[in-house]
Amino acid sequence: MALIVHKYGGTSMGSTERIKNVAKRVAKWHDAGYQMVVVPSAMSGETNRLIALAREIMPQPDQRELDLIASTGEQVSIGLLSMALQALGKQAVAYAGWQVPIRTDSAFTKARIQSIDDAKIKADLAAGKIVIIAGFQGVDENNNITTLGRGGSDTSAVAVAAAVKADECLIYTDVDGVYTTDPRVVSEARRLKKITFEEMLEMASLGSKVLQIRSVEFAGNYKVPTRVLSSLTDPMMSLEEETKSGTLISFEEDNHMEQAVISGIAFSRDEAKITVLGVPDRPGIAFQILGAIAEANIEVDMIIQNQSVDGKTDFTFTVPRGDYARSMDILNNTVKQQIGATSIVGDTQVSKVSVVGVGMRSHVGIAAKMFKTLFDEGINIQMISTSEIKISVLINEKYMELAVRALHKAFGLENV
Amino acid sequence: MALIVHKYGGTSMGSTERIKNVAKRVAKWHDAGYQMVVVPSAMSGETNRLIALAREIMPQPDQRELDLIASTGEQVSIGLLSMALQALGKQAVAYAGWQVPIRTDSAFTKARIQSIDDAKIKADLAAGKIVIIAGFQGVDENNNITTLGRGGSDTSAVAVAAAVKADECLIYTDVDGVYTTDPRVVSEARRLKKITFEEMLEMASLGSKVLQIRSVEFAGNYKVPTRVLSSLTDPMMSLEEETKSGTLISFEEDNHMEQAVISGIAFSRDEAKITVLGVPDRPGIAFQILGAIAEANIEVDMIIQNQSVDGKTDFTFTVPRGDYARSMDILNNTVKQQIGATSIVGDTQVSKVSVVGVGMRSHVGIAAKMFKTLFDEGINIQMISTSEIKISVLINEKYMELAVRALHKAFGLENV
Numbered sequence: 001m002a003l004i005v006h007k008y009g010g011t012s013m014g015s016t017e018r019i020k021n022v023a024k025r026v027a028k029w030h031d032a033g034y035q036m037v038v039v040p041s042a043m044s045g046e047t048n049r050l051i052a053l054a055r056e057i058m059p060q061p062d063q064r065e066l067d068l069i070a071s072t073g074e075q076v077s078i079g080l081l082s083m084a085l086q087a088l089g090k091q092a093v094a095y096a097g098w099q100v101p102i103r104t105d106s107a108f109t110k111a112r113i114q115s116i117d118d119a120k121i122k123a124d125l126a127a128g129k130i131v132i133i134a135g136f137q138g139v140d141e142n143n144n145i146t147t148l149g150r151g152g153s154d155t156s157a158v159a160v161a162a163a164v165k166a167d168e169c170l171i172y173t174d175v176d177g178v179y180t181t182d183p184r185v186v187s188e189a190r191r192l193k194k195i196t197f198e199e200m201l202e203m204a205s206l207g208s209k210v211l212q213i214r215s216v217e218f219a220g221n222y223k224v225p226t227r228v229l230s231s232l233t234d235p236m237m238s239l240e241e242e243t244k245s246g247t248l249i250s251f252e253e254d255n256h257m258e259q260a261v262i263s264g265i266a267f268s269r270d271e272a273k274i275t276v277l278g279v280p281d282r283p284g285i286a287f288q289i290l291g292a293i294a295e296a297n298i299e300v301d302m303i304i305q306n307q308s309v310d311g312k313t314d315f316t317f318t319v320p321r322g323d324y325a326r327s328m329d330i331l332n333n334t335v336k337q338q339i340g341a342t343s344i345v346g347d348t349q350v351s352k353v354s355v356v357g358v359g360m361r362s363h364v365g366i367a368a369k370m371f372k373t374l375f376d377e378g379i380n381i382q383m384i385s386t387s388e389i390k391i392s393v394l395i396n397e398k399y400m401e402l403a404v405r406a407l408h409k410a411f412g413l414e415n416v
Numbered sequence: 417m418a419l420i421v422h423k424y425g426g427t428s429m430g431s432t433e434r435i436k437n438v439a440k441r442v443a444k445w446h447d448a449g450y451q452m453v454v455v456p457s458a459m460s461g462e463t464n465r466l467i468a469l470a471r472e473i474m475p476q477p478d479q480r481e482l483d484l485i486a487s488t489g490e491q492v493s494i495g496l497l498s499m500a501l502q503a504l505g506k507q508a509v510a511y512a513g514w515q516v517p518i519r520t521d522s523a524f525t526k527a528r529i530q531s532i533d534d535a536k537i538k539a540d541l542a543a544g545k546i547v548i549i550a551g552f553q554g555v556d557e558n559n560n561i562t563t564l565g566r567g568g569s570d571t572s573a574v575a576v577a578a579a580v581k582a583d584e585c586l587i588y589t590d591v592d593g594v595y596t597t598d599p600r601v602v603s604e605a606r607r608l609k610k611i612t613f614e615e616m617l618e619m620a621s622l623g624s625k626v627l628q629i630r631s632v633e634f635a636g637n638y639k640v641p642t643r644v645l646s647s648l649t650d651p652m653m654s655l656e657e658e659t660k661s662g663t664l665i666s667f668e669e670d671n672h673m674e675q676a677v678i679s680g681i682a683f684s685r686d687e688a689k690i691t692v693l694g695v696p697d698r699p700g701i702a703f704q705i706l707g708a709i710a711e712a713n714i715e716v717d718m719i720i721q722n723q724s725v726d727g728k729t730d731f732t733f734t735v736p737r738g739d740y741a742r743s744m745d746i747l748n749n750t751v752k753q754q755i756g757a758t759s760i761v762g763d764t765q766v767s768k769v770s771v772v773g774v775g776m777r778s779h780v781g782i783a784a785k786m787f788k789t790l791f792d793e794g795i796n797i798q799m800i801s802t803s804e805i806k807i808s809v810l811i812n813e814k815y816m817e818l819a820v821r822a823l824h825k826a827f828g829l830e831n832v
Contacts, residue, residue, distance in 0.1 A: 057496050058502065062499055065496075068495040069491070076466065076485050080469060083473045083478055087473060145512075
């Protein structure tokens with residue numbers, strides 16, 4: 001009998017009426033003969049309410065106690081969903097993370113899953129029960145409750161699917177799948193029926209908010225077939241129709257040649273660029289600059305070091321725009337003197353646009369086509385970075401939408 | 417070093433501001449050199465909110481899942497209180513019931529505590545930490561979360577105090593102690609500085625709502641010195657003053673002779689009386705009548721069976737007024753025919769008034785004084801029941817306040 005894991009986000013669980021709809025959908029799958037495990041998020045707004053309460057007590061609350069509090073949101077929603085399934089005549093049982101247990105490390109508010117005991121889940125499934133497991137949470141070796149960080153329920157669902165060797169993990173969300181690019185920017189954007197795990201990973205890391213990146217890593221590591229689909233459809237829609245909806249994250253590379261060269265255009269508007277000018281070109285300079293930034297927990301993305309002239313070079317990198325001011329402070333207050341740089345300049349009016357696709361591996365000329373397209377639109381490229389299946393460019397923010405539309409058209413994505 | 421357990425009710429924990437006040441009070445005790453364990457309730461209104469959510473899903477929710485949900489109220493409040501103590505510079509750690517663990521049976525929504533592991537608590541106290549433990553909840557042998565029923569946090573606190581062998585358990589509530597009777601009925605009512613465990617047990621079972629009766633049983637069984645006092649006082653009041661406030665439930669009977677004969681007048685307004693007339697006087701009749709009532713989970717209080725005349729007798733008992741209609745239905749629909757009773761009559765305009773005091777044991781004439789006092793006021797006694805330290809009478813509801821005032825005066829309670 002096939003085993004399916006469903007994950008429902010906070011919006012889908014947002015009221016008792018919506019929870020009843022989730023129950024109808026899950027019961028429909030169970031009626032069709034599937035063994036069902038369900039991983040819900042907290043009701044929308046609940047986690048924020050709990051964290052706000054904690055901040056009223058203390059602006060920087062203790063992280064262990066914060067997790068103890070924040071984890072209650074899912075503990076309520078699993079109980080309600082279990083009841084809603086029972087109201088439909090199903091046998092259902094709800095487990096908090098520690099009851100499974102879902103073991104994590106002790107990094108409160110951003111814990112990582114280490115293992116999931118499948119014994120209870122398997123026994124309940126064998127007894128015909130639907131099993132509801134709290135997303136976003138786990139328990140460390142000292143029986144402290146931990147949470148996985150924002151969006152952690154996606155990771156919980158994929159990890160549970162891996163642990164129970166589910167045939168598929170269905171992530172129900174408020175969008176109906178992964179698109180070639182954001183439909184709000186390009187009206188011709190199309191939903192992808194399939195995307196490879198690696199492409200999904202690039203899309204997630206490039207700012208597409210459909211799935212939490214750690215859940216994609218989990219899906220990749222454990223080869224969990226994962227589908228992103230809408231929870232806003234009629235819960236009683238036919239199962240045949242439902243299993244064809246959304247976007248499947250796949251691990252099959254056999255039909256590689258049939259795939260489009262490029263799967264999507266990702267973008268990230270809120271970038272900032274910082275250049276350290278007149279840096280002595282000697283070993284250790286990159287570390288001295290970026291080490292100070294990393295220590296402040298600021299994520300550096302693109303990095304360029306220019307060819308040295310007269311023993312001096314320029315060093316440029318990007319950070320999220322929200323971290324720009326803090327980064328400049330760190331560089332001006334300490335790093336500049338330490339390394340003897342001439343000056344530090346920055347630009348907060350920059351955005352990143354990326355083309356992503358596994359087809360890139362076997363096709364030459366993608367980069368050339370990308371650069372020509374931008375040139376034809378008169379868009380200057382400020383920085384470039386590449387991976388095996390992705391090319392990103394940094395451009396002036398005001399051209400971002402234009403660049404996305406032009407690239408979407410140039411790579412024929414409206415016909416995917 | 418003396419070890420003290422504090423318990424705070426939902427009103428005391430009702431907002432983040434109030435939680436900060438609780439923290440100040442606890443920190444004051446810790447500063448004075450006491451080892452501190454704190455057992456808070458959920459923020460007021462929270463448990464009701466959670467149960468209402470569950471009832472939106474299902475009018476009669478599954479009790480295991482209901483406990484999973486209802487227990488989150490305390491999980492939030494312990495986290496917030498721990499943070500509030502940390503904000504004051506204290507080391508504090510919060511534990512849900514299962515983390516201690518507080519082991520209970522599996523009677524969901526009304527579980528009974530079986531054991532409490534004191535290892536973690538003792539280790540944390542030894543390390544100078546203030547330990548916060550969720551009231552109202554525990555965990556059964558299969559790691560299901562259980563709750564102890566309404567008011568269960570009192571029982572949690574006393575049980576924890578017994579487990580850690582606390583020197584005293586302080587129950588902070590919205591009244592400042594136990595009174596000779598309800599001050600709303602008798603303005604001369606006085607706060608008792610001391611009450612014996614047995615008197616407190618009678619007062620609790622007779623309708624005085626100050627403490628949950630199970631917590632009093634626990635205090636009695638484990639001889640936990642327990643004090644009921646107000647959380648509405650200035651949290652920074654002197655410790656000397658605070659330790660003299662409220663009412664101490666004591667276990668010392670040595671200074672027995674000095675105690676007042678009667679400690680208090682309890683009453684319960686909402687009683688109903690039912691009489692089954694013309695019952696054949698044969699063995700098993702009482703069981704046939706009351707068995708059917710007990711099966712419907714209705715609590716029977718006073719019971720009288722009259723002297724039989726011509727092989728027929730009358731059987732009278734009282735039930736809470738809210739259960740009157742249901743009781744009459746059960747008797748009329750099934751029991752009446754089974755036992756061949758003539759008819760069933762009832763009265764919902766009755767109330768119970770009781771005098772309570774361990775001094776009764778060594779003083780004769782208490783009953784006579786009580787009956788004379790009521791006679792002098794022209795109040796007819798409908799039923800009488802007695803225990804070693806209590807005499808209760810059932811009277812017409814309209815005379816209840818008059819009876820309480822007259823008895824309070826007759827036994828000199830305004831001078832206690």
